[in-house]
Amino acid sequence: MKALIIILTLNLFAVQMVWGQSPEKYTPYKMRQDVDSLVKYLLETHPNPFYRYPEASFFKNVSRIKSQLDRNLNKVDFYLRIAPLLGTLDDGHTDLHIGQFYNSLNPFVLPYHVKLSTKKPFITCSGAYQGLKAELPLGAEILSINNIPALKIVNDIIDLNTGESRLFRAEFGATRFYFYLEALYRANGIYQLKYKSKGIVKAITIKGIRKTVLDDLAKRQADGKNHADRVYALRLLNDDQTAVIDFKSFDWNGFKNFADSAFRVIKEKHVQNLIINLIDNGGGDSDVGDALFQYLLNKPFTQYAKVIGKNSALLKQRLREHRLNKPLDSADKVLLARPNGSLDTQYVDQISIGNTPLRFNGRVILLVNIETYSSASDFAQCFKYYNRGIIIGEETGGLIKSYGDIVTTHLPNTGLELTISSKLYYNVGANENDWRGVIPDIYSSPDKALQRALDVVNGKK
Template sequence: MRLITQLLMRACLVLLAPALSFAQGGIDTLNAKILQSPAMQADFTYLRKALEETHPGLYRYVPKADMTRKMDSLYARLDGPLPYWSYYAMLSSLIGEIRCAHTFMVPTENTNGFLNQARVFPFTIWFVNADQACVVLNRSGDTTLRPGYELLSINGESMQSIKERLWLHAWADGHIESARRYRMSNDMFMLLYYMIIGRPEKFVVEALDAGGKPVRVEVPALVYANTGKLLMKNPVNQQLLKAELPAEKKRGRQPWQLEILKDVPAAKLTITSFGGKSGPDFKKRFGRFLEKSFRELKEKNVSNLIIDLLSNGGGYDAGGVVLFSYLIRKPTRYYGRQHTVTDGSSTYLRFADVSAEDIANEKKGMVREEDGTYTLKRDFDQAVMPNPNGYTGKVYFLVNGLSGSTTAEFTAAAHYNKLGTFIGEETGGAYCGGNGSSFIHLTLPHSKIYVNIPLVYYQMAVEGDCAAGRGTMPDYPVTLKPSIFYDSKNPWEVVKDLIKGQAVKQD
């Protein structure tokens, strides 16, 4: 399964960028930095005002009164000097409380040097379930811990305790546990441990081997960039890498693929990203790809279509809309409403990734609602028209906790309009919609901590318990995980059984 590539190549810098910067020689100068009360209070007030003025989902999952108490409580703790990382953890807990996958913070805006200087826990891990974490890839020079070994503790602290301390800091939409599990199960674990728990020189790791025998090993903290080289050289990883990397490298080179399958009467449409390297030309190139693909499906009279959206983290909004048009049979709403909480006058908009001209144009079409929000006039306000070459056969969607952002919007619309059967995990984006579009890139004046704040809320044209903050739920739940952990059928086997009429629905 493609998770190995996700764990190798979708490292946190894709999610975090802009990320971190440290001094030369692998020394984190922030370790020795002490922040004074006035500076911390000024930064906190600056951040709080930015969130209150511009974040469209600040109170979506936490009532305003509770969020206000949280902020007041944190501010009250800034009455004396604090180590930099203690202050960082406090702010990170606030960002996590917002429960938004597009709202995050990292220590500095400058990305240069981080991978060559941060010394981290040298193992990629996987949370097999809420209570069990295992080694997937050994990124050290030691061969004691092999893929599949269950981790019990790090430096004397149980994995359950570590998970509980880090869980909220691994930002995700609403209450989607699958998304947080993925955030914790790749390079994010290394960085979250580094930023929130500690930066030790060595790690004493206790684990259980494949036979349940206790194993104990001591390994040094390693420069993040070097762990990639060690991972490829370490002999304990070779079996897994040889089994999975070739196909995954091919997928990386071809983010959009249509394949007519031979073992079942079906075609597989794989979309690993609604963006990728196509940049501004995405809509045109993706449109041509879909036009060609759906024409082929019609010409070959393909009766079953598997749309693989596993680990598709999103991209351009238009991608989901265009794909949707090939699956509907009548004009259908996709978005319900898009809104912001600022009328365009906030001074923080000078840090946004939109021009003053674009902001002025948006302002012209804004409609102020009774709740104080501002509805935006967008191209997607009207119903989506069905494509004349649309598909009329059976559709199966493969999804997981990394199917987020644009992908989560598409899956919500497809699920609500009953366009097919969903196999896999709860998606990584909220069913009713999420925050995104344009962003404020904020650097706090004194600590230089960087914060990313979305400006627009995308409300999908669906009905459901939006306050629950859950993603699109699969019809056939199957947990996606590295192949070494499978003790039951994987999503591909389940969807093929469905096509053959052999699948049994699981609870």
């Protein structure tokens, strides 16, 4: 891997970064071609990309961006120009992806986790990366970075992310905070922070650490831990009367073994209360939710009422790739024969309940927040619809009527990865105008949701 080349030039005392990993720059003609390709793929594949944002406004933005592509740009700078196009559509599954390429440049990283919000405090320190000594206090409010106000940083990040709400886009952007500091503001690994802690405003300069160094540190810390341990965890509280299952994602890998083991412990310990923590769970495979409900429900269920899908060339290409060297079944042949642009509506059958001796019949409390998304929010809506227990936390970022089932392609010249929703999902119980998340029974901030659940368990209001 080539090193990232930093060229220091005197330009109004600014530091310019040159992307050494890929020196290639793209001409305005090629970038405009990519913009046209993005629009073409979007219109051909998405069931209704303008369900919230006016089509005329979108195409006005397209024309403006194309007119401003008047000089050669590298891949990162081109991404910064066009990513806001998709952000306006309020669909978290329709997105451009730069992270893998950007990380290959071995960039500098501000080694702190942060929380971003649309309200004060806009940026909050959530702690240093694991294994590093913290110079910035936990919970400190970051007021500015390199003299850029926190509110501007958050708004710039929101513009470059997709999602169904501005708050979700801010919180999702926090997972790639280091990218924006370098790509947008050219920090070059030097971060001058002004922050407030315990009512006192202070300043500190923090040096960035290269991505490969942090990756090596994370790998060493992860050695000896299996995948399931990192994604799922079981805790016993209150003299084993209460169990907490923490889910970080709906990842099928390792789930069945974990679930059997966890619910066997719950049964053997005669647990009375189960808290399922989906806070910050970004989703994954909805089949994991179906499998989990087998341990929680005693009647047939479905997470979805109906699904409206759009037939397209990209969707058919995805099918052919999945069936490579395998025979096509009758359903595959029907899909491939459907005209591109046509819509199909599928009504979802209920799933039967299996005969498991590990089913839990006690009280269940579900914890959610704005970053409970996609398949995790689908699970929460199903949980609510079948009255399996109470939900505590924030309204989920994932909507109960939402787009998903992504198809993937790449822009022809820059190679940027583009994902596009191909289906519109109606969660069970969702109506035509339900463009909203799952509403909790008890509102709580994420940091206090578990304690609020324990208060319910202990009979407190």
